[in-house]
Each structure stands twice: as structure tokens, then as C-alpha cells.
Amino acid sequence: MSGASSPRIVIVGAGPAGIRAAATLVVAGFHPLVIDEGHRAGGQIYRRPPDGFVRTPEQLYGSEAAKARALHAVFDQLVAAGRLTHCAGSSVIAVHDGRLQMLGAGGVQVVGYDRLIVATGASDRVVPVPGWQSAGVYSLGAAQVALKAQGVALGRCIVLVGSGPLLTLVGAQLLKAGADVAAVLDTSSWRQQMLGFYGLAARPIVALRGLVLRMRLGGRYHAGVTLEQIDAGASGVIAMRWRDADGRAHITPCDMVGMGWHLRAETHLADLAGCAFAFDEQWQQWLPTIDAMGRAGNGVYLAGDGARLIGADGAEIAGRLAAVACLMDLGHAASPSRADLRKRARLKRFARGLARAFPWPAEMVRTLPDDAIVCRCENINAAAVREGADFGGGEANRVKSLSRAGMGRCQGRYCQLAAVELVAAQAGCALRDVGRFRGQAPVRPAPGGAFLRED
Amino acid sequence: MKTAGRVVRLAEHDRPQLRFLLDGKECEALAGDTVLTAMLVEGQALRSSEFEPEPRAGFCLMGACQDCWVWQEAGPRLRACSTPVTEGMRLRTTAPETWP
Numbered sequence: 329m330s331g332a333s334s335p336r337i338v339i340v341g342a343g344p345a346g347i348r349a350a351a352t353l354v355v356a357g358f359h360p361l362v363i364d365e366g367h368r369a370g371g372q373i374y375r376r377p378p379d380g381f382v383r384t385p386e387q388l389y390g391s392e393a394a395k396a397r398a399l400h401a402v403f404d405q406l407v408a409a410g411r412l413t414h415c416a417g418s419s420v421i422a423v424h425d426g427r428l429q430m431l432g433a434g435g436v437q438v439v440g441y442d443r444l445i446v447a448t449g450a451s452d453r454v455v456p457v458p459g460w461q462s463a464g465v466y467s468l469g470a471a472q473v474a475l476k477a478q479g480v481a482l483g484r485c486i487v488l489v490g491s492g493p494l495l496t497l498v499g500a501q502l503l504k505a506g507a508d509v510a511a512v513l514d515t516s517s518w519r520q521q522m523l524g525f526y527g528l529a530a531r532p533i534v535a536l537r538g539l540v541l542r543m544r545l546g547g548r549y550h551a552g553v554t555l556e557q558i559d560a561g562a563s564g565v566i567a568m569r570w571r572d573a574d575g576r577a578h579i580t581p582c583d584m585v586g587m588g589w590h591l592r593a594e595t596h597l598a599d600l601a602g603c604a605f606a607f608d609e610q611w612q613q614w615l616p617t618i619d620a621m622g623r624a625g626n627g628v629y630l631a632g633d634g635a636r637l638i639g640a641d642g643a644e645i646a647g648r649l650a651a652v653a654c655l656m657d658l659g660h661a662a663s664p665s666r667a668d669l670r671k672r673a674r675l676k677r678f679a680r681g682l683a684r685a686f687p688w689p690a691e692m693v694r695t696l697p698d699d700a701i702v703c704r705c706e707n708i709n710a711a712a713v714r715e716g717a718d719f720g721g722g723e724a725n726r727v728k729s730l731s732r733a734g735m736g737r738c739q740g741r742y743c744q745l746a747a748v749e750l751v752a753a754q755a756g757c758a759l760r761d762v763g764r765f766r767g768q769a770p771v772r773p774a775p776g777g778a779f780l781r782e783d
Numbered sequence: 784m785k786t787a788g789r790v791v792r793l794a795e796h797d798r799p800q801l802r803f804l805l806d807g808k809e810c811e812a813l814a815g816d817t818v819l820t821a822m823l824v825e826g827q828a829l830r831s832s833e834f835e836p837e838p839r840a841g842f843c844l845m846g847a848c849q850d851c852w853v854w855q856e857a858g859p860r861l862r863a864c865s866t867p868v869t870e871g872m873r874l875r876t877t878a879p880e881t882w883p
Contacts, residue, residue: 451843466842480792481793506793705850742848783830
């Protein structure tokens with residue numbers, strides 16, 4: 329770390345946003361501390377396999393290989409030159425008032441900061457499908473991580489369900505790698521997807537690339553499906569039951585289901601840092617309030633998909649902008665690049681197109697059978713969530729305490745959006761009026777021993 | 784390659800082998816495998832749910848869902864998706880008998 333007089337700047341996350349923020353700060357003469365859960369910097373989309381793996385970036389990242397190479401190289405050079413401190417394999421589990429708790433191999437450490445850049449990214453937005461608690465059901469992101477970072481498929485016969493760019497991408501990547509993909513089931517209809525056309529035209533090459541990947545899926549791809557049930561035996565998934573756009577019933581045998589409906593911003597740390605939140609109609613989720621540069625107030629800056637879901641290119645821009653904002657606030661001469669601002673406007677238009685074309689399937693959640701599991705951590709079903717709303721009214725945190733949905737291992741990351749949708753339906757109020765689950769520290773499980781000190 | 788478990792190896796076959804114990808049985812993995820990969824090459828699940836009889840095999844693989852915490856013979860649990868498997872690890876799909 330730099331001398332005591334230099335402000336301490338901490339960046340959480342070493343994906344595209346965190347890496348660009350760090351590089352921008354280093355150029356301005358600062359020495360940031362970068363805390364990241366990955367063993368190697370890159371984040372999820374540009375995740376790097378462990379040492380000793382031999383596939384090239386072209387094989388791993390396809391059309392995005394050059395961007396991945398550039399990001400990895402920038403970060404590795406800064407680490408090698410001693411221009412930043414990288415805490416790999418470490419989680420920030422709590423933030424309060426200029427201090428954060430970092431959990432690493434050596435236990436929990438308290439780290440002070442003057443400025444904090446949170447670039448925690450996003451994970452899959454999932455919707456409960458009856459039977460989704462079974463072994464062999466994974467997020468789409470999981471299927472991609474397994475392929476990219478481990479060179480494996482998570483099943484012998486795969487069905488992918490959901491909606492959004494990742495559905496098509498993961499399907500095409502698995503096929504190319506030699507996996508057996510039986511079906512790719514999109515809950516968005518062709519008609520709905522066409523409604524996103526204006527926005528998607530903001531990045532014609534990206535949209536076209538998506539169409540080409542979609543064509544590679546061939547007859548496996550079905551739009552406008554209804555997902556009914558994931559059948560399971562004693563050792564996990566055995567089939568996916570679904571209806572096509574014409575209402576015909578299908579049973580597709582499989583031993584793995586990958587699911588995802590685009591992304592859910594990872595906002596726990598922003599919440600603990602005291603950021604304000606607003607309900608975002610476009611993404612149907614609560615997002616932290618930031619200005620155009622990523623300022624959230626109180627010395628906290630947010631960048632990347634954890635703040636606004638505009639993808640990896642947008643995250644690189646947001647990382648630079650957040651760092652520039654931080655520099656400006658510290659009294660340094662810095663200004664945002666106009667090219668960045670222009671490009672981001674285009675990325676935002678594209679993201680609006682995605683949100684329109686591949687929407688959150690609210691009706692599917694609202695009509696979930698009573699015995700379907702909503703919270704897969706604690707096996708809490710839809711009836712329990714509905715009863716919570718009957719008893720406690722249409723407020724997210726009351727239903728959370730009554731039903732325990734959102735109080736398990738994942739702290740609501742994978743059930744919250746479906747749970748509040750059910751609450752809104754049951755209480756007859758708007759989603760935004762139901763509110764959101766309060767974030768609680770620690771945001772990752774920490775063993776008691778991690779808090780004990782030798783001294 | 785092996786065919787017993789859930790996970791299928793599609794690439795990166797040429798890595799050094801290492802050995803670990805799963806429920807007392809000696810198994811092989813490749814250097815760079817996560818505990819999750821190594822266990823699911825051998826079997827169908829990592830653990831059973833605390834609340835229902837169904838087995839669990841992880842969900843997000845990026846350290847967010849915490850579905851994949853598994854037991855070690857010596858006691859401490861670990862998150863299978865983010866922990867590399869190492870030579871001689873002694874892993875379990877159930878809690879040790881000494882666990883209260």
C-alpha cells in the first residue's frame with residue numbers, strides 16, 4: 329500500500345469493471361487494493377482456467393478473445409509492476425463506515441478505506457420451475473463456468489431453459505465443445521423477441537452474432553415455451569416436461585437442466601455500504617441509485633453489472649468512469665472520455681432491447697403450483713410464501729421472516745425475485761411496493777474461527 | 784474418460800493426476816480440478832439437502848449460492864466450486880459421525 333497520506337482506495341471485484349477502474353487509478357498515481365473472489369483476475373465472463381490448462385483465449389472466449397486478452401494482460405502487468413495490491417481468493421463479507429471485513433485463507437481482516445469502488449457483477453436471474461431443487465439443475469452461468477474454467481459439461485444429456493443472450497450462447501458453446509444438448513427452451517416468444525428489435529439494432533454485429541449462434545442450435549431451439557416440471561429420480565434430474573408455443577406437451581429426457589433469465593445484479597455490498605435503491609421497471613429488480621459516473625455517495629462508487637446490467641463492454645466503461653469520478657472527488661484533474669459516454673449510451677439502448685426481447689416471466693412465477701419449491705436453500709414452497717403474504721401483508725421482509733424464504737445459504741440471491749413476485753400477486757399490490765430483502769452481513773458464509781486472532 | 788459420475792470431461796485431458804479420498808474410497812482427479820468437478824466425475828451428488836431427502840450437486844459454480852459446501856473427514860467444510868482439489872484430500876458426501 330502507498331504511504332499514509334495517500335487516500336486508501338479499495339476495489340471489490342476484478343472483472344472488466346474492477347480491472348479498468350484499477351488501471352485508471354494507477355495511471356493517476358494511486359495504488360489501489362483489489363479484492364476478488366477469483367483465484368485469477370478476470371471476473372465471470374472473462375474467467376480464466378487454473379494454471380496448466382491449455383485452451384487459448386480464442387477457444388475460451390470466441391469473438392471476445394481480444395478483449396479478454398487485453399484485460400488479463402493489463403491486470404497482470406499492474407500486479408507484476410507492484411502498482412496495485414491484489415487479494416485473490418478473498419471475499420468482502422461486510423462493509424460499514426469506511427471499513428470492510430475481508431475473508432481470505434488467513435481468516436477475517438478489517439481493511440479501512442477512504443474510497444470504495446464496488447464492482448461485484450451479476451449472477452443468473454432464475455425462476456423456480458417445479459423440481460428445480462433436484463441435483464443436476466444448474467444456472468446457465470454454472471454451465472458456462474464449468475466449460476470455460478474446468479473443461480467439463482455438468483451432464484451427459486443437457487436441456488437449457490430460460491431466456492436471454494446467455495441461453496443461446498451457452499447452448500452453442502456446449503454443442504461446439506462436444507456436449508449433448510437435447511433442447512434449448514426459450515420462454516420468450518418470437519413475437520416478444522421482435523419487440524426488442526429497435527434496441528438490439530444498436531449493436532447490429534452483436535445481434536447478428538446472436539442469430540448465427542441461434543441457427544447453430546437448429547431444431548433444438550424452441551421459442552415461446554411453457555416450462556411445467558423437472559422430473560427427478562433418486563440421483564437427480566431425469567427429464568424436462570414442457571409445452572411448445574402451440575400447447576403440445578413434450579417430455580425431454582435429460583440428466584442436467586441449465587436455467588437463467590438474463591441477469592440479477594449482485595447488490596449486497598452496495599446495500600451494506602448504505603447506498604439508496606430504486607425499483608427498475610426495465611429489469612424488474614431493485615438497483616442501487618448512482619449518478620452518471622457511478623457515484624453512490626459517501627465515498628462509494630458502483631461499476632459494472634452490479635449497478636446497471638449493460639454487459640461486459642459496459643462494465644469496462646463503467647469501471648473507468650467510476651475511477652474518474654473518484655479521482656475528481658479527490659481533487660485530481662480528470663474527466664470522463666466522451667467516447668466512453670457515447671458508447672455507453674448505445675450499450676444502454678441495446679440493453680433495453682434485451683430486456684424487452686427476453687423479459688422476466690412474471691406470469692410463470694405467479695402461477696407456480698403451491699407445492700413448488702421457491703427457496704431451494706431451505707426447501708420453502710410457494711404455499712408458504714403465499715401464506716406469509718396473507719398473514720403479514722405485501723411486504724418483502726415480513727414475508728421473509730414468516731416464511732424463511734431468503735434466509736438460507738444464498739441469502740435470497742436466487743429466490744428473492746420470485747418470492748417478491750409471489751407476494752405481489754398474493755397481496756394484490758405492485759412489485760415495487762413489496763420492497764426488497766434487506767442485505768445482511770456476512771454476505772458470504774464465514775466460519776466462526778475466521779474471526780479469531782492469534783494475538 | 785471416466786463414465787461413473789455426472790460430470791463429463793470435454794477438454795483439458797492432459798493434466799497430472801492426483802488422488803483423493805471420497806467417503807473413504809480412493810479416487811483420481813486432475814490437477815486444476817475443483818473439488819466439485821472431482822467429486823462429480825465420481826458420483827451424482829455432493830451432499831444431501833438438510834431439509835429433504837433429495838441430493839444436491841451445486842447450482843451456480845461461482846460462489847454465490849453456497850449449495851456446494853461439502854464435508855472433510857477432519858471436520859472443516861469447504862465450498863466445492865471454488866476450492867481446488869489437492870493430493871490426499873479426504874472428502875465426504877455426509878457429515879462425519881462425530882458431528883453432533
